[in-house]
Amino acid sequence: MAKLLSYKEISEHKSRDDLWMIIDGKVYDCTKFMDEHPGGEEVLLDLGGMDATGPFADIGHSDDAVKMLADLYVGDLDTESEPVHTKEPEPASATTGGEGNGVFVLAVLAIVAAIVYFYLNKS
Ligand code: HEM
Structure with missing residues (x-):
């Protein structure tokens, strides 16, 4: 069974050398991919530890980009877990x-x- 990861656990992986993000309920480790990302590392860093489903879809990423996600997969988001408010008020x-x-x-x-x-x- 896929590993279930809580919002809190995911939110702790938001640094340059340890970066996870959620896309469509799945959790991806983008640390190594950051250097290769055609959209640059800044956008990924901004969304580190957060749910990037909306921004990822808004860009209109290609099928190739979606396929790349498979290699970065670490587990599933535990949707029952308490969301973390990472944004400033x-x-x-x-x-x-x-x-x-x-x-x-x-x-x-x-x-x-x-x-x-x-x-x-x-x-
Ligand atoms: C791990 C997740 C991601 C993967 C695997 C990924 C992959 C890619 C790939 C392959 C491209 C080249 C164009 C294409 O094939 O669609 C691309 C472009 C781009 N990505 Fe991502 N991306 C990811 C996450 C994100 C996120 C969260 C954002 C935030 C907004 C983002 C912003 C962009 C932008 C702005 C471009 C356009 C670059 C340009 O053509 O100027 N990406 N991405």
């Missing part, structure tokens, strides 16, 4: 979405009120 400026929504709701209310006012005063 969003900066304050990015979390003001709530306020933005409030302004939007107020604007809609003001427009509705103006329309109602217009119709009530028409006759």
Whole structure:
């Protein structure tokens, strides 16, 4: 049976000389592949220890690239394990979405009120 690896265990392999990543629920050791990657090592390092399914698919990697994964396979992601939050919390400026929504709701209310006012005063 395939080795099950937890998010936490995978997240510990994120350095230049020990780099794992998750793609489609499978875990790959990209350490040796980093030098050969046509897309450069930086993109791989950025995703070290993380789930790279989205970025890998977004690039539109070729079938050859997908086949290469087989050689790097180390095990399967334990989907029951607790996800690890490796990203820093969003900066304050990015979390003001709530306020933005409030302004939007107020604007809609003001427009509705103006329309109602217009119709009530028409006759
Ligand atoms: C271990 C996983 C990966 C393998 C085996 C792999 C393999 C490859 C291969 C073979 C190519 C050449 C084009 C192709 O055949 O599709 C390529 C290109 C590329 N890869 Fe990856 N890749 C991996 C992960 C990633 C990840 C996680 C990213 C993050 C965004 C990435 C970004 C890119 C980019 C940007 C290129 C385009 C390079 C260019 O043509 O300028 N790759 N990769």
